[in-house]
Amino acid sequence: SQQGEEDPQALSIQEGENATMNCSYKTSINNLQWYRQNSGRGLVHLILIRSNEREKHSGRLRVTLDTSKKSSSLLITASRAADTASYFCATDMNSGYSTLTFGKGTMLLVSP
Amino acid sequence: DAGITQSPRHKVTETGTPVTLRCHQTENHRYMYWYRQDPGHGLRLIHYSYGVKDTDKGEVSDGYSVSRSKTEDFLLTLESATSSQTSVYFCAIRGNSGNTIYFGEGSWLTVV
Numbered sequence: 001s002q003q004g005e006e007d008p009q010a011l012s013i014q015e016g017e018n019a020t021m022n023c024s025y026k027t028s029i030n031n032l033q034w035y036r037q038n039s040g041r042g043l044v045h046l047i048l049i050r051s052n053e054r055e056k057h058s059g060r061l062r063v064t065l066d067t068s069k070k071s072s073s074l075l076i077t078a079s080r081a082a083d084t085a086s087y088f089c090a091t092d093m094n095s096g097y098s099t100l101t102f103g104k105g106t107m108l109l110v111s112p
Numbered sequence: 113d114a115g116i117t118q119s120p121r122h123k124v125t126e127t128g129t130p131v132t133l134r135c136h137q138t139e140n141h142r143y144m145y146w147y148r149q150d151p152g153h154g155l156r157l158i159h160y161s162y163g164v165k166d167t168d169k170g171e172v173s174d175g176y177s178v179s180r181s182k183t184e185d186f187l188l189t190l191e192s193a194t195s196s197q198t199s200v201y202f203c204a205i206r207g208n209s210g211n212t213i214y215f216g217e218g219s220w221l222t223v224v
Contacts, residue, residue: 030211031211033213035215041217042202042215042217042218043155043215045213045214048210048211088155090213092211097143097160097168098213099145099170100157101171102147102154104152105154
């Protein structure tokens with residue numbers, strides 16, 4: 001079963017624009033992690049946000065978490081063609097073992 | 113890349129044959145995981161380990177077994193491969209500080 005669901009499933013923008021992806025989940029979490037996956041490659045960890053945090057930044061990435069709405073968003077500012085990839089959110093439901101439950105991902109296409 | 117090596121990276125095998133995928137890590141991580149990634153499903157947890165000889169089932173464990181006889185290696189075995197096990201298999205580890213999960217580059221398995 002999918003704990004996290006990303007929205008939209010696909011997003012197409014121009015270089016320089018901002019990209020926003022959303023993730024909703026169903027049960028309480030310990031933390032939420034965002035990943036990027038280029039076609040045919042492994043997952044690259046972007047940001048971990050804990051349940052008691054509301055916002056985190058890393059370079060051009062901004063992640064927010066609203067535990068009352070059980071949702072998170074990933075904002076990529078000033079997108080580049082190299083940002084073209086699939087983006088996944090994954091929730092750690094505080095099992096103690098850090099097992100993650102993934103959404104199906106958002107495919108982002110950034111055109112030059 | 114958190115020192116994770118998966119082998120083999122690509123394999124084609126016949127239905128009914130046994131297959132073992134190996135995950136090797138060099139940084140003494142306690143927690144290791146096996147996920148599979150299929151179109152339309154995102155990543156799903158197969159098995160995980162929280163120490164030598166300590167393993168547990170994930171969401172999609174049927175048809176898979178694992179072993180961890182030493183800290184650095186986590187083996188995933190398909191006792192009798194089926195076409196439904198054609199997938200990309202990712203090994204992951206939990207970082208030694210915090211709950212960040214890092215993934216290997218993946219093993220592409222085709223069962224014909």
